[in-house]
Amino acid sequence: MPTVAASATIASSASSAVPDARADADTPDVNAPIAAPRWLTFDGPPFVTETPMHGGPAWTVSTPKLPARSRASGILVVPFSRDRGLSTVPNLAVRFLSANDARVTRTADLLRVDEFDRALATGDARRASFEALGALVRARVAAMNDELDARGADLVPLDACTVDPPNPFADWPPCGSAQALQCGGQTLRYLGGRQTLETSRGRRTFPTWRKPKVHSNDGFDVVVNECVAEAWIDVGTKLLVLHVANLCAVPGDWCSVESDWRFVRLDR
Numbered sequence: 001m002p003t004v005a006a007s008a009t010i011a012s013s014a015s016s017a018v019p020d021a022r023a024d025a026d027t028p029d030v031n032a033p034i035a036a037p038r039w040l041t042f043d044g045p046p047f048v049t050e051t052p053m054h055g056g057p058a059w060t061v062s063t064p065k066l067p068a069r070s071r072a073s074g075i076l077v078v079p080f081s082r083d084r085g086l087s088t089v090p091n092l093a094v095r096f097l098s099a100n101d102a103r104v105t106r107t108a109d110l111l112r113v114d115e116f117d118r119a120l121a122t123g124d125a126r127r128a129s130f131e132a133l134g135a136l137v138r139a140r141v142a143a144m145n146d147e148l149d150a151r152g153a154d155l156v157p158l159d160a161c162t163v164d165p166p167n168p169f170a171d172w173p174p175c176g177s178a179q180a181l182q183c184g185g186q187t188l189r190y191l192g193g194r195q196t197l198e199t200s201r202g203r204r205t206f207p208t209w210r211k212p213k214v215h216s217n218d219g220f221d222v223v224v225n226e227c228v229a230e231a232w233i234d235v236g237t238k239l240l241v242l243h244v245a246n247l248c249a250v251p252g253d254w255c256s257v258e259s260d261w262r263f264v265r266l267d268r
Helices: 004-026 113-120 123-150
Strands: 041-043 060-062 068-070 076-080 092-097 104-111 155-157 162-164 179-183 186-191 196-199 202-205 224-234 239-248 260-265
Touching (some): 076 260, 104 123, 113 123, 179 224
Antiparallel strands (some): 041 060, 068 155, 076 092, 196 202, 239 260
């Protein structure tokens, strides 16, 4: 039987050979093809320490190929997350919207706010709770990616616009500035709060774009401003897709309003 010192030497020798083999295996192949991004991605590391603001793990979700339009039906596939102010927990759904009136025809929840909240409430069992929830979310994301992949060329990702200023909190109150949009070679200007879009064809106002009404606990009306958070254009159909933020013109994070999706035909 080897002595303790000899055992240590054997272990050291064995371990010294492993890193070299592992390093070779982990060295990226620069000639390997780059995998195309999927419609949805989920990064769900295990719960180790509390993330500031919401106290859960540092989970992130992204939608690199959404929004997208169905060639066959015209339905828009968009990401959706619920806004709860500064303490928003990670959440994501996929919504299918009618291009005519932005009506929701279907919602597929991938990670719900109440699911995240329930895992948070399990105290010392949070790590296990989030491990179980993370596995569920990964399965949902994979299923939705497979569903969207199966549509093949029917789904056309939209081209992102640039929004200036991009930060709705650049001025006070939030969403208080007019915004310039660069979309598919066109320059547009959105006048938040007046539901008005300036295009090369002139000024268009949309009276049906009504801002949400919010009341404080004291019964007072709270001013809600709206502005463009993100924008895309479908070059083929001249459809402008606006993701509109609704932000309360009051300090604090108690006032939170869900965002809207709005569509404009630029060829009309």
